[in-house]
Structures are given as C-alpha cells and as structure tokens.
Amino acid sequence: AQSVTQPDIHITVSEGASLELRCNYSYGATPYLFWYVQSPGQGLQLLLKYFSGDTLVQGIKGFEAEFKRSQSSFNLRKPSVHWSDAAEYFCAVGPGGSQGNLIFGKGTKLSVKP
Amino acid sequence: SQTIHQWPATLVQPVGSPLSLECTVEGTSNPNLYWYRQAAGRGLQLLFYSVGIGQISSEVPQNLSASRPQDRQFILSSKKLLLSDSGFYLCAWSNQGEQYFGPGTRLTVT
Numbered sequence: 001a002q003s004v005t006q007p008d009i010h011i012t013v014s015e016g017a018s019l020e021l022r023c024n025y026s027y028g029a030t031p032y033l034f035w036y037v038q039s040p041g042q043g044l045q046l047l048l049k050y051f052s053g054d055t056l057v058q059g060i061k062g063f064e065a066e067f068k069r070s071q072s073s074f075n076l077r078k079p080s081v082h083w084s085d086a087a088e089y090f091c092a093v094g095p096g097g098s099q100g101n102l103i104f105g106k107g108t109k110l111s112v113k114p
Numbered sequence: 115s116q117t118i119h120q121w122p123a124t125l126v127q128p129v130g131s132p133l134s135l136e137c138t139v140e141g142t143s144n145p146n147l148y149w150y151r152q153a154a155g156r157g158l159q160l161l162f163y164s165v166g167i168g169q170i171s172s173e174v175p176q177n178l179s180a181s182r183p184q185d186r187q188f189i190l191s192s193k194k195l196l197l198s199d200s201g202f203y204l205c206a207w208s209n210q211g212e213q214y215f216g217p218g219t220r221l222t223v224t
Contacts, residue, residue: 032211034212036215041202041220042218043204043215043218044204044215045215046213049212090157092213094211097210101160102213106157107157
C-alpha cells in the first residue's frame, strides 16, 4: 500500500538549533517527493520537491531535504531554526506529471523555543 | 504567475443548512483541482479531485459534493450540513505533479 509516515507528531527545538524532520514513504513506482509547510490558519506552501537527479534538494526559507532510496526516506533539514519556522510540516509523495494524486503524511508540528 | 482564491475565508453555519465554497485559479489552464479537509489535529483528507470541466472523482463517501462548471472554478457543496462537516477546507491545483494550495476556508457548523 502507498503511504507516507512522519513519525514525529510534535518537535520542539531551540531557536538557532538545527532541525531534522523525518519522512518515510511506501510507494510502488518512482516517487516524486514534496515538503509543505502550513502556518496556523493558512494554506500549505510548497517548500521543496524532488523529481530526479541530485538527491539533496534545496528549497525556500533555507530548508533542504535528502532523498535516500535505500531507506525510503526524504528527511527535511535546516541548519539553524528561526522562530518564524514554527508551523506544521507535511511530507507528500506522488507519481508526478499531470495525473495522480499526492499522498500526504499526517504532519509534524514544530515549536521553536526562544 | 498563478494564483488560487478561496471564498469565503470563514463561515459559521447551522446544522441542516446548505453549503457552497468556491475556489478559482488564475494564470493557468486545464489544471487538476482538489478539495481537501483538515479536521482539528488531523492530517489532510482528500475529498474530491477533477481533471477537467464536469469531471469529478470522489475519494470519500460523505455529505458533500463538488462541481467544476468552468475550467478554473471548483465548487464544494452540501444540501444539509452536519456537525462533522466542521473543519478547514483547502482547495489546490496542479498540472505537473506538485500541488499549490489556496488560503483555505474555516467552516464551523453549529
């Protein structure tokens, strides 16, 4: 079955500390992978995406993610967290192209301590 | 550039009343369109998606329906709201894999 697992429901980090949010997927075909961020009461914003090529992808707001096929993972990282990064983060997988729907994880809520 | 609008931003409706939420996309043609719901503390639930005018696929049997009367307009409706319909409704569009989301509508059924 196709699925996305975000094992951490809630993470708290101190401002300036590094961050890693975990994402594991189960997908039959070559996956297209995405990370989205959602601030309270707002829609989801695309942070970054992986389709092919370099397995380390850079996104907006200083985020990066690494695709590891052998581990079926696509973890999101940021070297130094800012208070404004407090939000909920969703990992998603899909077939790419114009057909097919995304499968979303249940999200990880990030809190940032001053 | 592409933009996606949702209307209204917030809505409070009594149980049994009808519902109509609207989503419009600008700056792209023939997008795939999606309706999602987020209940408090839960992830995204895909409700409907559409690959073209008049083409609607339902993911979850429920009290809601969707229509796509124009290429870039997607409407979510209900004839009679239930308390369980409360939540945050998100519209999204895509045409090359990634989805782009609107600002959402907060629906409270009382």
